[in-house]
Amino acid sequence: MSLTSAERQLFAALADLLIPAGSGFPSASEAGVANHGLDQLLTVRPDLLDPLKSLLLRAKDRSPTVFLQELQTNDPAAFGLLAESVPGAYFLNSNVRAKLKYDGQSARPIDPREDYLDDGLLQSVIDRGPIYRPTP
Amino acid sequence: MTEPDPDVLIVGAGPTGAVAAKRFAEAGMRVVVLEQGDWPDYSKARANHADFELTAGRDWSANPNRRQAPSDYPIDDSQSDISAVLYNAVGGGTVIYAAHWQRNMPSDFRVRTLDGVADDWPLTYEDLQPYYERVESDFGVSGLAGDTAFPPGKGPPLPPGPLAPMGRRVARAHNRLGWHWWPAPNAIATRAYGPLKPCTQRATCMWGCVEGAKGSVDLTHWPQNIKAGVRLITGARVRRLNVDSAGLVTGAEYVDRQGAPHFQRASVTVLGASGIGTPRILLLSDSPKSSNGLANSSDLVGRRLMMHPFGTVVGLFDEDMQSTHGLWGQHIHSLEFYETDPARGFVRGAKWGLQPTGGPLSMTRGYPWGDNPIWGTNFHKNFRERFARSAMWGIICEDLPETENRVVLDPVLKDSDGIPAPKLIYRMSENSKRLLQFHLGRARESLEAAGARQVVTAPLIRETGWHLLGTTVMGNDPATSVVNAWGQTHDVSNLYIFDGSIWPTSSGMNPTATIAALSLRCAEHLVENRRLQKVPA
Numbered sequence: 001m002s003l004t005s006a007e008r009q010l011f012a013a014l015a016d017l018l019i020p021a022g023s024g025f026p027s028a029s030e031a032g033v034a035n036h037g038l039d040q041l042l043t044v045r046p047d048l049l050d051p052l053k054s055l056l057l058r059a060k061d062r063s064p065t066v067f068l069q070e071l072q073t074n075d076p077a078a079f080g081l082l083a084e085s086v087p088g089a090y091f092l093n094s095n096v097r098a099k100l101k102y103d104g105q106s107a108r109p110i111d112p113r114e115d116y117l118d119d120g121l122l123q124s125v126i127d128r129g130p131i132y133r134p135t136p
Numbered sequence: 137m138t139e140p141d142p143d144v145l146i147v148g149a150g151p152t153g154a155v156a157a158k159r160f161a162e163a164g165m166r167v168v169v170l171e172q173g174d175w176p177d178y179s180k181a182r183a184n185h186a187d188f189e190l191t192a193g194r195d196w197s198a199n200p201n202r203r204q205a206p207s208d209y210p211i212d213d214s215q216s217d218i219s220a221v222l223y224n225a226v227g228g229g230t231v232i233y234a235a236h237w238q239r240n241m242p243s244d245f246r247v248r249t250l251d252g253v254a255d256d257w258p259l260t261y262e263d264l265q266p267y268y269e270r271v272e273s274d275f276g277v278s279g280l281a282g283d284t285a286f287p288p289g290k291g292p293p294l295p296p297g298p299l300a301p302m303g304r305r306v307a308r309a310h311n312r313l314g315w316h317w318w319p320a321p322n323a324i325a326t327r328a329y330g331p332l333k334p335c336t337q338r339a340t341c342m343w344g345c346v347e348g349a350k351g352s353v354d355l356t357h358w359p360q361n362i363k364a365g366v367r368l369i370t371g372a373r374v375r376r377l378n379v380d381s382a383g384l385v386t387g388a389e390y391v392d393r394q395g396a397p398h399f400q401r402a403s404v405t406v407l408g409a410s411g412i413g414t415p416r417i418l419l420l421s422d423s424p425k426s427s428n429g430l431a432n433s434s435d436l437v438g439r440r441l442m443m444h445p446f447g448t449v450v451g452l453f454d455e456d457m458q459s460t461h462g463l464w465g466q467h468i469h470s471l472e473f474y475e476t477d478p479a480r481g482f483v484r485g486a487k488w489g490l491q492p493t494g495g496p497l498s499m500t501r502g503y504p505w506g507d508n509p510i511w512g513t514n515f516h517k518n519f520r521e522r523f524a525r526s527a528m529w530g531i532i533c534e535d536l537p538e539t540e541n542r543v544v545l546d547p548v549l550k551d552s553d554g555i556p557a558p559k560l561i562y563r564m565s566e567n568s569k570r571l572l573q574f575h576l577g578r579a580r581e582s583l584e585a586a587g588a589r590q591v592v593t594a595p596l597i598r599e600t601g602w603h604l605l606g607t608t609v610m611g612n613d614p615a616t617s618v619v620n621a622w623g624q625t626h627d628v629s630n631l632y633i634f635d636g637s638i639w640p641t642s643s644g645m646n647p648t649a650t651i652a653a654l655s656l657r658c659a660e661h662l663v664e665n666r667r668l669q670k671v672p673a
Binding site: 017018019022023024025040041044045080083084087088091092097100102104105107108109110111113115116118119121122124125126128129130131132133134135136 | 287
């Protein structure tokens with residue numbers, strides 16, 4: 001089971017309200033969140049499919065703007081589902097990640113330089129002396 | 137040929153059991169360990185995949201009620217201000233902990249004497265100091281000796297992680313304010329160390345360390361313990377301890393993953409099943425002679441639950457803080473407001489740890505950002521202000537013991553083996569509330585002094601009960617405590633408890649350092665006195 005094209009269109013409309021285009025970044029739909037983004041999302045989070053289908057059924061024939069406002073006010077759990085799914089799919093987009101200069105939680109080996117010694121930073125703490133209460 | 141009964145049975149393969157089993161095995165004792173979980177499955181650790189942020193919360197959730205793995209038991213937290221989080225596996229809580237390695241301070245052991253509240257511990261910082269040093273070597277702790285918040289002594293074996301831009305900025309601010317900070321201690325290898333590989337700063341420590349750099353005892357202890365002859369039985373859920381006519385514990389009844397019952401005999405039994413699991417087992421082990429549970433003549437088993445109310449304050453900066461990455465973990469810590477100042481209107485204090493804020497999806501979530509809007513027209517502007525430009529103080533508040541905050545057996549809820557589940561009854565005290573509000577305010581000042589353009593105080597969330605302490609209190613008087621200073625129960629001389637349950641007060645520190653040191657101290661005492669130990673016939 002997957003999402004129908006009508007459901008995807010509705011998801012795109014809601015997603016663009018959360019993440020419109022701006023600051024040189026594409027909108028959610030321009031980034032493909034309702035297409036391959038959603039497919040990628042549901043591949044790793046298949047548990048989200050049924051809740052999303054239920055949510056989109058509720059949104060059918062409603063104004064996306066009004067529906068989203070109602071969710072935000074009255075149904076934080078359902079809004080939370082969208083608020084996880086939309087950026088979740090958006091930030092899987094490789095172009096978006098490239099524009100952010102974000103290469104994931106990549107490995108960045110520790111620089112062995114002792115940066116706590118910069119500018120006598122630590123000496124200031126040492127000079128203030130002990131701050132603990134000793135064992136009476 | 138029948139195998140001889142083990143000298144020691146340990147329940148729980150978390151840090152308590154790992155440290156104790158190591159010491160017992162070194163002393164040549166026969167050791168069996170029962171663990172209801174399995175080995176952690178690091179194939180589910182996806183820090184090196186694009187979907188990490190989407191899958192981490194599902195596969196590495198710290199809340200057993202959410203995780204619902206076969207190894208988990210449910211916890212009724214409907215009457216608790218805080219939900220308990222724990223991990224049932226070889227490694228226990230260290231599999232998912234942030235590895236903040238904080239010793240307690242001397243005053244933590246003398247709360248009654250110094251502050252007139254709660255109880256003193258039947259030991260001092262100085263008693264525990266050599267054990268801290270030994271376990272820090274075993275866990276591959278990184279940090280720097282000479283912290284002015286602690287008495288002088290040997291430091292951890294590995295150098296500290298970098299301060300990083302966020303740490304340097306806040307450190308300078310604290311120097312201007314005259315406030316304490318120090319390169320933070322972490323059980324995270326900053327260089328290759330024994331079985332640990334060097335950390336690569338993915339900031340994913342709590343959701344499956346793909347590098348094998350975190351000092352979790354499934355890496356630092358269990359493979360070596362097994363080589364040393366310790367027998368570790370996984371998928372073994374203890375449902376009660378049995379006692380003979382002489383009042384000595386004979387061993388544990390447990391259920392395997394297929395539901396089959398077993399009995400493991402032993403000369404001595406040690407519980408290390410957490411501040412919830414340990415009292416649960418004792419309460420389940422009732423008998424005609426002890427109808428309110430085993431080792432419970434004081435009626436204190438399950439009582440005095442402490443869970444460390446937790447606060448978070450985030451600063452947003454104009455410059456790149458590189459805060460998608462780092463040690464999670466902590467880069468610096470501050471104990472400036474740890475000690476009691478009566479003028480503040482409460483007693484005791486809190487430890488602060490400065491952490492990164494993570495990847496892009498973490499910038500959009502309700503925690504730690506609360507109701508601060510991100511969606512809609514200004515999404516990209518709001519997002520860029522947070523992403524890689526933020527740093528957060530995590531605040532561990534000391535929680536004082538109260539007998540009405542407790543773990544009981546749920547009258548209805550049961551685990552998958554039909555064993556009554558634990559229920560938490562816990563209300564945050566007025567002292568804790570005041571303490572938390574004070575520290576949130578000072579942490580805001582810290583980040584403002586560091587130049588934050590905006591400071592966000594995170595909403596309090598329920599799922600922060602990482603530190604489960606106090607439910608089988610340690611003391612010298614059998615009328616007011618469950619175990620003595622060596623973890624031996626007053627009522628049953630061959631039954632011991634070594635885990636965080638025995639803490640008389642909670643300190644305001646992440647507890648694993650002290651849990652490990654205390655377990656080693658208790659284990660060593662048992663080894664040294666084993667010839668005097670009464671055992672069942």
